[in-house]
Amino acid sequence: MRIVVKIGSNVLTRPDGRLSIAHIAALVEEVAALYEAGHRVMVVTSGAVAAGCARISLPPVIDRVIRRQVLSAVGQPSLMDTYRTCFSTTGLPMGQILVTKSDFADRDHSENIRQCITALLDHGVIPVINENDAVSVESLMFTDNDELSGQVARLFNVDLVVILSSVDGLYTGDPADPASELIREVRPGEDRSGGVVRSTSSKGRGGMTTKLSVTSALAREGIACAVANGNRPGVLKAVVFGDPPDFPCTRFLPAERRG
Ligand code: GLU
Numbered sequence: 413m414r415i416v417v418k419i420g421s422n423v424l425t426r427p428d429g430r431l432s433i434a435h436i437a438a439l440v441e442e443v444a445a446l447y448e449a450g451h452r453v454m455v456v457t458s459g460a461v462a463a464g465c466a467r468i469s470l471p472p473v474i475d476r477v478i479r480r481q482v483l484s485a486v487g488q489p490s491l492m493d494t495y496r497t498c499f500s501t502t503g504l505p506m507g508q509i510l511v512t513k514s515d516f517a518d519r520d521h522s523e524n525i526r527q528c529i530t531a532l533l534d535h536g537v538i539p540v541i542n543e544n545d546a547v548s549v550e551s552l553m554f555t556d557n558d559e560l561s562g563q564v565a566r567l568f569n570v571d572l573v574v575i576l577s578s579v580d581g582l583y584t585g586d587p588a589d590p591a592s593e594l595i596r597e598v599r600p601g602e603d604r605s606g607g608v609v610r611s612t613s614s615k616g617r618g619g620m621t622t623k624l625s626v627t628s629a630l631a632r633e634g635i636a637c638a639v640a641n642g643n644r645p646g647v648l649k650a651v652v653f654g655d656p657p658d659f660p661c662t663r664f665l666p667a668e669r670r671g
Contacts, residue, residue, distance in 0.1 A: 413571040418561040422578035423642030442648040444502035463487030484545035510544035576642030581662030600667035634669030
């Protein structure tokens with residue numbers, strides 16, 4: 413299978429805001445296990461801004477856009493350095509791809525991205541993709557990396573998108589409310605937006621609202637998706653191989669593909 417694994421900022425960082433090497437190492441090992449099992453895996457990672465926050469402090473009055481540019485420029489190398497170290501222990505090489513939303517709007521640019529990622533995969537390199545936040549124009553930015561994952565998934569017509577977050581999946585209400593229940597399965601075309609709480613995660617840009625809109629759209633186009641908790645050990649094995657079958661997550665069943 414061709415699989416996109418999206419890793420959110422809250423999964424990659426510790427409560428003090430620094431990158432969690434232990435979490436990244438565990439997820440990289442799981443990605444390597446999927447690769448060894450014959451899957452072609454593309455990683456979409458957040459965490460550049462969060463990593464930047466842990467490295468420098470900026471005055472609170474600084475312009476929002478400049479803040480994001482500076483933090484991501486400082487944080488992206490740290491993020492990649494951590495990935496590179498973790499991948500090297502698995503023996504798998506990784507390659508960094510930074511993209512902007514406008515790259516996907518232009519046929520030549522998106523074809524260039526497709527060619528590069530295909531070549532990486534053909535040569536046994538795991539692509540690790542992020543938005544180029546340092547140079548992304550505010551009005552032309554992805555809502556978040558969930559949206560970027562959707563674009564990558566479409567470009568490669570992948571079989572599965574796994575969005576790793578800090579909650580188990582989509583709930584019938586606020587995940588913090590004990591009365592809310594985890595929704596295990598969403599059928600294509602089924603509207604489960606009623607219970608979604610419109611808050612974003614503490615470190616990332618998106619939230620469950622974009623996750624739901626991206627996964628629902630992909631599922632309608634025939635691409636299976638899952639939202640799962642990236643902090644649970646064995647999460648990728650559980651989602652991809654269905655082992656254990658009762659692993660808590662939300663699966664978005666794909667509509668039949670046309671053509
Ligand atoms: N590209 C942003 C980063 O690396 C994250 C965007 C998001 O939160 O999805 O910090």
